[in-house]
Amino acid sequence: MKTMKAWRWYDFGDMRLDEIPVPELKPGWVIAKTKVVQPSVTEAIRALGLPTLGVKTIRKLIAERAPIQLFGHEFCAEVVEVGDGVKGLKAGDRVAAGSYVPCHECPLCLTGQPHRCRRGPVIGRHLPGAFAEYLALPAEILVKVPQGVDDHEGAIIQPLSSAVTAVATAKIEMGDTVAIFGQGVMGLYCAQVAKVSGARRVIGVDVREETLSIAKKLGVDVTINAKNDDPVSSILDITNGSGVEVAFECAGGGPEQGLAGSSTLIQTIEVMRDFGKIVQVALFGQPVELDTDVFRQKSLAYLFPEAPGRLAYTVDLLASKRVSVKPTITHLLEGLEKIPEAFEITSNKASYQAINPAQVVISR
Ligand SMILES: [Zn+2]
Numbered sequence: 001m002k003t004m005k006a007w008r009w010y011d012f013g014d015m016r017l018d019e020i021p022v023p024e025l026k027p028g029w030v031i032a033k034t035k036v037v038q039p040s041v042t043e044a045i046r047a048l049g050l051p052t053l054g055v056k057t058i059r060k061l062i063a064e065r066a067p068i069q070l071f072g073h074e075f076c077a078e079v080v081e082v083g084d085g086v087k088g089l090k091a092g093d094r095v096a097a098g099s100y101v102p103c104h105e106c107p108l109c110l111t112g113q114p115h116r117c118r119r120g121p122v123i124g125r126h127l128p129g130a131f132a133e134y135l136a137l138p139a140e141i142l143v144k145v146p147q148g149v150d151d152h153e154g155a156i157i158q159p160l161s162s163a164v165t166a167v168a169t170a171k172i173e174m175g176d177t178v179a180i181f182g183q184g185v186m187g188l189y190c191a192q193v194a195k196v197s198g199a200r201r202v203i204g205v206d207v208r209e210e211t212l213s214i215a216k217k218l219g220v221d222v223t224i225n226a227k228n229d230d231p232v233s234s235i236l237d238i239t240n241g242s243g244v245e246v247a248f249e250c251a252g253g254g255p256e257q258g259l260a261g262s263s264t265l266i267q268t269i270e271v272m273r274d275f276g277k278i279v280q281v282a283l284f285g286q287p288v289e290l291d292t293d294v295f296r297q298k299s300l301a302y303l304f305p306e307a308p309g310r311l312a313y314t315v316d317l318l319a320s321k322r323v324s325v326k327p328t329i330t331h332l333l334e335g336l337e338k339i340p341e342a343f344e345i346t347s348n349k350a351s352y353q354a355i356n357p358a359q360v361v362i363s364r
Helices: 041-046 055-065 157-170 185-196 209-217 231-238 263-270 292-298 311-319 336-347
Strands: 003-011 014-021 029-038 074-082 094-097 134-138 142-144 177-181 201-206 222-225 244-249 272-280 301-303 332-334 359-361
Touching: 003 055, 003 336, 014 336, 029 094, 029 336, 041 055, 041 336, 074 134, 074 157, 094 157, 094 311, 142 311, 157 185, 157 244, 157 272, 157 311, 177 185, 177 231, 177 263, 185 201, 185 209, 185 244, 185 311, 201 209, 201 231, 209 222, 222 231, 231 263, 244 263, 263 272, 272 292, 332 336, 336 359
Parallel strands: 177 201, 177 244, 201 222, 244 272, 272 301, 332 359
Antiparallel strands: 003 014, 029 074, 029 134, 029 359, 074 094, 094 142
């Protein structure tokens, strides 16, 4: 039996590089060789068992199935074998994937909305991800990475598609002014996608000068360093006191990960124009106290990113250079054995001055 190296979790914070069988090819699936992979920010938090969305599922999976392959849905891989019935993919094609696999049985799947399915398996939880030499994936969730989009950009297709979804949720109207709290990767992606989607101007807020200067290069019109300037009064000044039509909260989360707690959400609410729309992109990891009367008074909409999807459009944004992700890649590692280091950097991005999660090149 052919074997491969793969990272498996024995417990939170206990990952080991094991030799395990290469996954078997099934009809409708492909086997792919990992080229570049990165832990998502949320995965890096989950891997330590810290509070965030989905950590309960991971706890259950570890309890029931350890040692288990976990995480690894942000990747670029090369198809090595295609199963029966797979159309449009062949050996040698590079692919990225959405993380949710439709079940084809639930009411959403059966009414033509498989991209909204919440019942099917998820890559990196119920299906092994790309922290391994090879992975097996259903072809239906794959997108081809075209020439002109390299492996490093390919590994960012999935998180970029989350930003595309977040911006789509906001239904930006031509000429809207958009504020984005947090200029980490999600903030920088949302900013660029918002510009492509008709925003008149984008205001980016952060406390890190290095990411604000990248934001400027990537087309953010006004940057505010909240360490030096009060973002609320600055944004109200910029908008002649009226506030913004749309805001994305991309800064919140555990202060131990260098994130902003929930104070940026309070600021977001304060800079909204009446009838404005807030999209919560960040995960706070705990309940947040809000004065909902303000939402009532200003008729604000508080939105959450719709179901993921739009992978093909995401690829087009990269291929056509309308969105740029390369300047966010600050840490690059070489070899599968470096995965724990990538998790360490990604879970402590602030102390490593990382913007994107650390990327790992597995094969060339
Ligand atoms: Zn379903």
